[in-house]
Amino acid sequence: MDIKIIPTGMIQTNCVILSNDQKQALIIDPGADADEIQAFILKKGLTVIGYPFTHGHYDHICAIGDIHAACPAPCWMHPLDLAWAFTSRNQNLPWYRQPDPATVPDIQKAWEKDGPFSIGPFEFETLFLPGHSPGSVAFYFPKEHLLIGGDVLFKGSVGRTDLPGGDTATLFRSLRRLAKLPPQTRVLSGHGPETTIGDELRSNPYMRQALGA
Numbered sequence: 608m609d610i611k612i613i614p615t616g617m618i619q620t621n622c623v624i625l626s627n628d629q630k631q632a633l634i635i636d637p638g639a640d641a642d643e644i645q646a647f648i649l650k651k652g653l654t655v656i657g658y659p660f661t662h663g664h665y666d667h668i669c670a671i672g673d674i675h676a677a678c679p680a681p682c683w684m685h686p687l688d689l690a691w692a693f694t695s696r697n698q699n700l701p702w703y704r705q706p707d708p709a710t711v712p713d714i715q716k717a718w719e720k721d722g723p724f725s726i727g728p729f730e731f732e733t734l735f736l737p738g739h740s741p742g743s744v745a746f747y748f749p750k751e752h753l754l755i756g757g758d759v760l761f762k763g764s765v766g767r768t769d770l771p772g773g774d775t776a777t778l779f780r781s782l783r784r785l786a787k788l789p790p791q792t793r794v795l796s797g798h799g800p801e802t803t804i805g806d807e808l809r810s811n812p813y814m815r816q817a818l819g820a
């Protein structure tokens with residue numbers, strides 16, 4: 608599985624593109640810069656087969672209308688975030704141009720329960736990790752020791768909990784779940800550089816606080 612990370616938009620949200628030998632691709636969190644994402648897809652000759660979203664914040668969704676028009680495929684988001692991501696200007700950031708929900712015809716609710724999920728040949732587990740947003744999820748690929756974690760855990764930090772629906776105690780519970788993953792698990796976060804669970808267990812002050820260490 609190939610992994611491409613494209614930092615997009617004003618706050619450099621990491622859009623993650625996974626692809627396989629058959630040139631099928633998943634695009635996770637196309638936050639902005641649809642042209643750049645599409646240029647990569649074209650250059651590599653990839654066929655997009657799905658768009659799983661880690662959560663519904665504007666900086667993770669705003670390119671979906673344009674990229675989906677060019678490369679249509681189903682989209683998935685947890686229902687607790689889908690409830691507002693494309694429709695509530697108060698819950699998401701009101702000054703930001705959100706994609707018109709009509710441009711995202713394939714979006715579906717998913718992952719009410721944690722567990723295995725597959726999109727074509729891509730098989731992963733979803734982990735429900737609320738706290739940063741009410742419907743945050745992470746995508747865990749056990750064979751690859753890979754976690755695509757959205758804004759729950761960052762290298763040396765965690766996602767903010769002061770946005771609508773955020774909650775620090777809930778986020779800390781989610782961190783305790785992540786702490787149980789194998790330490791060698793590679794973590795691709797929604798912003799900033801990648802890390803590992805082991806590194807964060809050792810040095811992330813929020814992780815250590817969540818674990819009472």
Ligand SMILES: [Zn+2]
Pocket residue numbers: 662664739740758766
């Ligand atoms: Zn976020």
Ligand SMILES: [Zn+2]
Pocket residue numbers: 620664666667758797798
């Ligand atoms: Zn973000």
